[in-house]
Amino acid sequence: MDRYGNQEYWNRLFLSALPLPKTQIKEWIKSYAAPYKELMAYYKCAMMEVETKFRVLNEELSLEYDRNPIETIKTRLKSVESIGDKLTALNVPITVNSIEQNLHDVAGVRVICGFPSDIYTLADAFLKQDDITLIEKKDYIANPKPNGYRSLHLIVEIPIFLHDEKRPMKVEVQFRTISMDWWASLEHKIRYKKDIKVSTEITEELRECAESAAMLDNKMEQIQKKIGKIR
Numbered sequence: 001m002d003r004y005g006n007q008e009y010w011n012r013l014f015l016s017a018l019p020l021p022k023t024q025i026k027e028w029i030k031s032y033a034a035p036y037k038e039l040m041a042y043y044k045c046a047m048m049e050v051e052t053k054f055r056v057l058n059e060e061l062s063l064e065y066d067r068n069p070i071e072t073i074k075t076r077l078k079s080v081e082s083i084g085d086k087l088t089a090l091n092v093p094i095t096v097n098s099i100e101q102n103l104h105d106v107a108g109v110r111v112i113c114g115f116p117s118d119i120y121t122l123a124d125a126f127l128k129q130d131d132i133t134l135i136e137k138k139d140y141i142a143n144p145k146p147n148g149y150r151s152l153h154l155i156v157e158i159p160i161f162l163h164d165e166k167r168p169m170k171v172e173v174q175f176r177t178i179s180m181d182w183w184a185s186l187e188h189k190i191r192y193k194k195d196i197k198v199s200t201e202i203t204e205e206l207r208e209c210a211e212s213a214a215m216l217d218n219k220m221e222q223i224q225k226k227i228g229k230i231r
């Protein structure tokens with residue numbers, strides 16, 4: 001059971017943080033903690049739905065390609081601290097409703113592929129499904145960020161089926177190749193070292209690494225295509 005389903009975690013987080021009389025604590029949990037926990041459970045279900053869709057596509061496409069287009073799928077639920085920070089930065093209310101209204105990336109699914117073209121094959125097949133609604137698409141592969149970051153980002157809405165209701169939930173899906181993923185992970189680690197201000201020289205070097213990685217990705221894809229023709 002993760003920490004969102006752990007009652008003790010909630011007790012510690014909320015009860016110790018609140019200097020409220022006992023009677024009001026009950027009310028507080030009813031109006032904030034319980035709905036928050038419920039919303040997080042819904043996001044988790046939506047992530048599971050999206051993950052399953054990619055597992056199915058991977059299985060089916062592997063028959064056609066004779067290899068798995070997906071290397072790894074990672075899922076993450078935004079932490080309570082990050083949710084709080086983001087709502088504060090956006091200057092919107094710190095309420096459960098506000099999370100759903102203002103944040104699009106509480107539920108995140110990262111699909112790591114072998115080759116750049118696998119990304120578009122998977123994204124197209126996913127978006128064609130009739131229960132998926134595209135909210136936003138950012139193609140940082142066709143248009144990399146100035147720092148070199150590459151990835152295809154989708155914000156989608158997917159329904160989850162509860163016992164008495166069908167509820168649309170937003171999920172952020174990031175598609176990367178293995179090399180885009182290692183670059184982004186290392187760049188994130190370097191950039192978030194709080195005591196070091198990343199110089200323009202280092203920024204430029206990181207951008208060069210991203211260019212080299214993209215070049216290798218394309219070269220590997222060309223080799224793979226040649227082999228594919230021979231088979």
Ligand code: GTP
Pocket residue numbers: 105138145147149153183184185187188
């Ligand atoms: P935020 O979600 O608040 O970051 O803003 P946004 O919605 O405008 O962001 P965007 O869609 O560009 O990026 C969302 C996510 O992509 C981030 O939370 C990161 O996971 C990843 N990302 C975006 N840019 C970078 C980058 O330059 N470096 C790394 N390592 N990750 C990035």
Ligand code: MG
Pocket residue numbers: 104105
């Ligand atoms: Mg975002």
